[in-house]
Amino acid sequence: MSFRSLLTSFYDLFDSILNIFFPHVCISCEQKIDDSKELYCLECQHQARITDLHQYKTNQFTEHFPTLSHLHSGCAMYFYIKGGRVQQALELLKYKNKADIGKRLGLHYGHLLKKSDLYKNIQFIIPVPLHTKKLALRGYNQSEYFAMGLAESMNATVQTEIIYRRKDTKTQTEKNRMERIENMRQAFYCKSSFDLNDRYVLLVDDILTTGATLQSCAEVLLEKYPNVKLYMATIAIGNN
Template identity: 35%
Template sequence: MRSFTNILYDTLHLFYPHICTGCGSDLLPQGNQLCVYCINDLPHTNFAQFANNPIEKIFWARIPVTAAHSEFYFAKETLLQHLIHQLKYKNNTDIGIYLGEMMGNSLLQSGRFSQLDYLVPLPLYPDKERKRGYNQAAVICKGISEIMQVPVLNDNVVRRRFTETQTRKHRTERWENVEGSFVVNDPTVLQGKKILLVDDVVTTGATLEACGSTILQVPGTKLYIATLAYATK
């Protein structure tokens, strides 16, 4: 005889179907955001395991980064682009937390991101965050925090001025666009700490560099960087 729990689950599923965020299939375990086929289709980089990986090389001769990682390769018209679009523009914070948990597992297993003190989401300009309703980097941090048990520091590093979209700018223009955009409200909180700066996608790294350099002005800080995706030029 089927258990009452299974019958209840099947009844609820009929009226409130739990479907895969990637393909829309309802063939996925309860609590998952993606079916097994979409999970297997995600393009993991495995960068967390290796020093001098492509993400760390982005910041060579720019800012001292202790270790850096991107969980997935990004390409247009792919599953991953769809998932990031769901996170940023469709209020689907659950998928951001879920992918953040995946990244947290990679960071934890690598051993190169141990003993972090804080996760810092790359700040959005306040008006933009109010319009969206949340900062997608903070959502990703929530997933990482669930796995790594490292607290998220949301309001100490802030973006103090609006910047234009970086999409069509080359590297120099991107840096000029974001230079001086960030400030640390209370440097004593970060002093002597290991900080993981988190964002959704990295391309040239200009925005992360600008924010990271501000964090590194606090004495004794060590900077780590992690993004959900790596978009090659």
């Protein structure tokens, strides 16, 4: 037995012991699973296939940003299906205090992105910041956990001190669509002495729906760093 295979067996043994006390669970249905490298149980896995959007420079994701000519590429890990397994995982991540789901998703996706020619040079990862009120309520930013996982497997650095969110006094529901877009445009600002020009930066969020949030984050980033090499990634992409 080589040293390497001995080490692997030792690791597997350690992993099994750890699994007794802290069982690996499916990120969607929370059933116990044996393989720590998997995200889902077998049943959920069938309904949670990862998209291949990261292999195409222009795709369903980048189509959401026709005016953002500086966007190099963008991708989402899953297609969002209402009532599906991914939605279930996202709900646990956002509302049930399961921040580690974000990290596990990021770790998994990061390995794929690192192998893709489009994303292999990413140096910095910026999660879309949450409203301070929401952050206080939830206790964590789910996109930041996704970013942490991605950063670990892509050998990149998470940057949370560049884009900030303004305090929003009026709620979005009181506004019409145009006002919402305008409101979103003013929701973020950039403040940092760090220079991101010519750096490969991945902006991440949990879900892409209209694209208004990522669009305004990208705009404030590009205003401050016109030469930033900008990419985007989300856990899921909606249908609209």
